[in-house]
Amino acid sequence: MQSDPVKMAHRKKNTPAQVQSGSKNAFTETPVVKGPNMDSLGFQAMDSNVPGLSQVILKNLNMKSYDEYRSAMEGKKPGAEFGIRSYFEMFQKMEDTFKFCAECKKLPESLPNPKSLRRCKRAQLCELYISAILPVGDIPFPTASWTKRIQEVRDWEDWLSMQEALDEKLGAILTGRYMHILWANAGKPKPEEAELVESIKRVTTDFVSRPATIGLGLHAFRIDPYAKPIVEHVVGASHVETLNARVTDYDELSRVFPKHQGVEVVMVGVDVVDGPIMRPPLVAFGPRERVYLSSYRGLYHDFWESQVETRQANRPDLVVGFHPGFHAYPDLMENWLPTLLLLRDYNIPSVFTVYSEQELKYSLKISMELEMRITGCGANPFASLKPEQAYSNPNKPPVYCNSHYFTFCGLSGSPDEGESEGGEGEND
Structure with missing residues (x-):
């Protein structure tokens, strides 16, 4: 008999606030979180x-x-x-x-x-x-609905080829107010126009990478946003993600899947900060063709107990972890363990990203030790092209956000429930 994952990984330090089912104020009660951020x-x-x-x-x-x-x-x-x-x-x-x-x-x-x-x-x-990255008033530039299915978009060149009036949009950024402010204050020679254009493209991919990776996860598990409203939980959300998260950025999902039935994205993590998306998740589904963002400050297994189990939040169709980092620090892994076991034992389709192939190997090793059923892994076609230099160690080569990914669902050795990497559905 399979044990409850939350009880199996009993928490000594992280005790959730008492929340009564059906209480209108349940979401506002804050769990006690003592784990590292x-x-x-x-x-x-x-x-x-x-x-x-x-x-x-x-x-x-x-x-x-x-x-x-x-x-x-x-x-x-x-x-x-x-x-x-x-x-x-x-x-x-x-x-x-x-x-x-x-x-x-x-x-x-x-x-x-x-x-x-x-x-x-x-x-x-x-x-x-x-x-x-300074001209955030212009970046990311407005994008068009995808004219190709997600499995046909092999790289960012394919994505850029779908953008209407791309030259005009890039030109407006080059001659815009923020670009003028940038070079008036940077104290550096202004690069050639071609170099600036490529830089703008790289920065734009950094904004689009997260929603496009969510689309990749939906496709990998054959979750059809045209058939019903979709609920996604972003676990381990950072303060940067929630501070900068805008519905306009995640509306890229509406461009990946035009005329979808509705998408809800809930960001959950101890690093979540107050901002426009610090609001309760939906109990009923939102309007069609729209993306609804909300957030919850706390550990995911606390969120599950206090919100999902009490029906204050919807059960997810997909869970996404952007750079969870559980391979790097024992203290961080201690807080991730109940969440990983919960996702495993409740058979939640999940996609996690990492910064490099080496991190992917470490993360896969830990996942397999936890007997998680790995359903796919590899280089992410929607990795950010903006290099991230670890300025504490400049001799290391730069890394890229969401460089690699792996997907998992359930226990290893469990029956295949139809998930497949790169499978094609009617509406993919």
Whole structure:
């Protein structure tokens, strides 16, 4: 007899708030979450590579501690000196985070001659792409409905070929207000137009990557958005995802599947921050051809107990984890374990992404040790093309968001329920 996954992975530290079924205020009650968040782990990783680098970043933000940073990310009132006053100051302080020796990993004040530091070419390229993200008022540019089925879109060139009036849209960004502000404050020579166009394309793929990957997961499990409304849960959602999440970005799902029956996306994670999507999930399904975004701050198995089991939220058709990172930190894996077992034992179709092929191997190894049935894996055709440089370790090659993925559903050795990688349905 199969045991309940939540009871099987009993939580010692993370006790959910008491929620009564049917209570109108159930969603507003906050679970007690004591697990690590990705921000704190990121600060630890920086200091392990370059001791003191996290303090440089906090200083650049006019903060004294990580607690102040976290408070600001959660939407609480920051200190009077928090933030950056101008675009010029922003670029100067961004450069400060790159000022350390790539060989010995020491900050300038720890070197006998700080002026001897020279900028490497890789850092220059990284600064170029960081600069390109500034014109967020124009990016991503408006996109058109997909004229090809998702399995026919093999790469971003195929996606770009479906965009109407692409040259005009890119030209408007190049000559727009935000691009003018960028090069008036960056303190760097403006690149050639062709180079800027390619940079804009790369940044745009970063916005589209997440909804397109969700579409990939729906296709992989033959979940048909034309047959019924679809519910997706994004587990381990970061503060960046929820802070920047806009319905307009996830409306790309409406372009992947034009005239769908309705899509609901619920972002769940301890790093979720207050914002426009901090609202309850739907109990009934939303309107056709629309995407509804909501979020929940807490661990996914707490969300399942307090919201799904009490019917305050709908059971998901698909669960998506963007860069869960459970392979990297034991403390993080401790919090992920009940969620992974829950997804496994309740046979929830799931797709997770990672930054590299090496991370994919580690994640697959852990998943197989947990006897999860892997249904597919490989390079993601919708990986972001925007390189992410680990500035705490500049000698490492850049990585790309959602570079690789793997899908799983149920226990290994369990009967195949019809999921197939790359299968074609009538409405795919």
